[in-house]
Amino acid sequence: MEAIDTARVDSACGGDQDAFRDLVEGHSRKVFALAYRITGNEHDAEEVVQETFLKVHRKLGRFQGRSRFSTWLHRIAVNCAYDFLRRGRRHREGRQEPPPGAAACDGDWTSERPSAEQLLLSQEVSERVRTALSLLSPLERAAFVLRHFEGLSSREIADRLGIGQSAAKHAVFRAVQKLRQRLSPYAGGLS
Amino acid sequence: MNHLSQERLIEHHYGEDQDSEASRQHLSQCGRCSQRYAELRAVLEMADAFQVPPRGQEYGTQVYERLQVRLQESRKSSEELRPVSLEPGASGIWQRLVQWRPPRLLWVPALALLLVAAFLTGRYWEAQRGLDAQQVAEARRGVLLLEVGRHLQQAGYLLAEVGNVPPRDGTQMDFERRKASEMAADGWIFGRAAQETGDPALVETLEQLQRFLLDIANGPTTWTAQEIEALQTRLEEAGLPMRIRVLEDRVRRQQIEAARSRARRSL
Numbered sequence: 395m396e397a398i399d400t401a402r403v404d405s406a407c408g409g410d411q412d413a414f415r416d417l418v419e420g421h422s423r424k425v426f427a428l429a430y431r432i433t434g435n436e437h438d439a440e441e442v443v444q445e446t447f448l449k450v451h452r453k454l455g456r457f458q459g460r461s462r463f464s465t466w467l468h469r470i471a472v473n474c475a476y477d478f479l480r481r482g483r484r485h486r487e488g489r490q491e492p493p494p495g496a497a498a499c500d501g502d503w504t505s506e507r508p509s510a511e512q513l514l515l516s517q518e519v520s521e522r523v524r525t526a527l528s529l530l531s532p533l534e535r536a537a538f539v540l541r542h543f544e545g546l547s548s549r550e551i552a553d554r555l556g557i558g559q560s561a562a563k564h565a566v567f568r569a570v571q572k573l574r575q576r577l578s579p580y581a582g583g584l585s
Numbered sequence: 586m587n588h589l590s591q592e593r594l595i596e597h598h599y600g601e602d603q604d605s606e607a608s609r610q611h612l613s614q615c616g617r618c619s620q621r622y623a624e625l626r627a628v629l630e631m632a633d634a635f636q637v638p639p640r641g642q643e644y645g646t647q648v649y650e651r652l653q654v655r656l657q658e659s660r661k662s663s664e665e666l667r668p669v670s671l672e673p674g675a676s677g678i679w680q681r682l683v684q685w686r687p688p689r690l691l692w693v694p695a696l697a698l699l700l701v702a703a704f705l706t707g708r709y710w711e712a713q714r715g716l717d718a719q720q721v722a723e724a725r726r727g728v729l730l731l732e733v734g735r736h737l738q739q740a741g742y743l744l745a746e747v748g749n750v751p752p753r754d755g756t757q758m759d760f761e762r763r764k765a766s767e768m769a770a771d772g773w774i775f776g777r778a779a780q781e782t783g784d785p786a787l788v789e790t791l792e793q794l795q796r797f798l799l800d801i802a803n804g805p806t807t808w809t810a811q812e813i814e815a816l817q818t819r820l821e822e823a824g825l826p827m828r829i830r831v832l833e834d835r836v837r838r839q840q841i842e843a844a845r846s847r848a849r850r851s852l
Contacts, residue, residue: 418652419645426644427637436638447652448659481757519634527635531746532760541599542632548601556751563592565749568742570595574628581627 399463407455414454418447421464425471431539432475434528442478446471468544472536472554479532519580526576530569533557537565538573589618594625723843729778730840733787736775737833739768740794744826747801748817752810758801765801772798787836790828797825 399420405413422443429442449470457466527535536555540546546554552562589597589611596602597609612619743764750756772795779787797820804812820826 415649418649422645422648423640426640426648430637431635443648444651444655447648448655451652451656477757480760516634516636519631520636523632523635527632531742531764533746533749534742542629543635556753557749561749563596564745566599567592567595568745570625570629571591573632574625577628577631578624581624581631 396462396464400459403454403457403459403463414451417450417463421467422447424464425467428468428471428539428544429475431527431543432472432536433478434524434535438478439475442471442475445474445478449474469554472540476532476536476555479535522577522580523573526573529576530572533565534569534572537562538569541566588615589622591621591625594618594622597622598625598629723846727840727843729775730836730843732771733775733779733791734833734836734840736768736771737829737836739764740772740798741826741829741833743768744797744820744829748820748826750813750817752813752817754810756808756810756813757806758804758808759806761801762804762806765798769795769798769802787832790825790832793823793825794829797823 399417402413402417406417425443425446426439429446430436430439433439433442446467450467453470457463527538530538533555537551540551540554541548548559548563548566551566552559555562557565589608593602593608597605597612602608612622743761747761750758750761772791776788776791776795779791800816
């Protein structure tokens with residue numbers, strides 16, 4: 395996949411629009427999932443996806459292939475989402491409910507279908523988590539998403555957000571503390 | 586037995602514990618820590634339920650098509666770049682009214698008015714209820730400690746945020762400015778109220794914090810790397826985050842003491 399991406403970047407740099415289209419089509423859903431988790435809002439996440447690929451388009455010539463394309467893209471997406479939050483646009487509009495039956499688009503899909511009750515419960519829990527995440531500061535939120543959902547180490551988080559490793563650790567720590575305050579009354583009820 | 590700190594439990598959960606084996610052993614022997622760890626894991630597992638709205642197979646194509654429109658627009662606008670002029674009639678009275686924002690200084694008399702009203706209402710209420718002066722003083726102190734504790738906690742988070750902003754040119758500080766502005770409005774009232782407590786450390790720290798909050802709130806929307814570094818250096822030199830942390834602990838202890846004292850009196 396990486397070799398294919400590198401070849402596509404080379405072609406796109408040479409003006410091949412189809413190669414650029416393949417890059418966008420191949421990575422959009424992952425970028426959206428990351429952006430949604432950081433912004434907590436579909437509309438804002440879409441905006442971040444657009445900003446990310448606009449930046450990629452502008453900077454494509456500077457991609458030197460020293461890291462993987464997906465890592466480079468991830469870094470740009472994190473920066474766009476983090477900057478978006480810091481510009482304070484997350485309160486711009488009402489929050490949108492995910493449609494019934496919404497499932498993680500980048501998660502593992504199992505053949506077992508949840509019951510209606512399980513579905514309702516998971517949506518309710520998801521909403522509580524989303525509210526709790528919305529109370530975090532941009533740095534805490536971005537650091538937590540990178541740690542918890544993206545599985546990045548403290549060093550990688552520090553690198554993505556352009557901060558020190560100890561600052562990254564503390565941001566995750568503060569985020570978890572706040573989430574605990576907010577979610578622990580409900581956490582016991584989960585099975 | 587040294588219990589595992591919250592930081593250590595979090596690191597252990599995410600596989601970044603420096604001495605994972607020792608933690609595992611401790612968790613198997615210590616009921617208190619294993620319970621705290623179980624609670625932490627329950628919360629983090631709950632976070633896993635955060636769902637991302639699904640996007641279909643055609644999503645990538647839609648993103649690309651929208652992107653094409655944006656790319657064409659940006660090409661066009663760079664070609665047609667020219668000075669923007671105001672449309673005739675754009676300075677109508679309604680437009681000016683809609684765009685009017687109250688000057689920041691108007692908040693100060695408004696808050697002062699609120700404070701005086703609260704004071705007079707309190708006096709009236711006390712006289713009506715015939716409450717014991719000491720009870721009233723204790724209740725006031727309790728409320729003040731609670732609110733100051735919250736204020737300090739929020740300030741600690743904000744300063745940590747500002748202290749960790751990567752120093753880059755063109756950094757947007759909207760979030761920090763908005764937060765600092767909200768907190769500065771509260772801080773002014775707490776500063777006045779803290780003077781009544783006769784606690785010089787609290788008064789001094791709140792004053793110092795207030796200056797930082799106003800600097801951030803009145804600062805530019807976009808900061809340069811140099812401005813960020815200057816603020817971070819000032820914060821570090823003033824030792825404000827540490828002072829706030831110490832004070833926050835003290836206020837929390839005082840809150841507990843005040844609550845105990847009230848409970849004793851009610852027995």
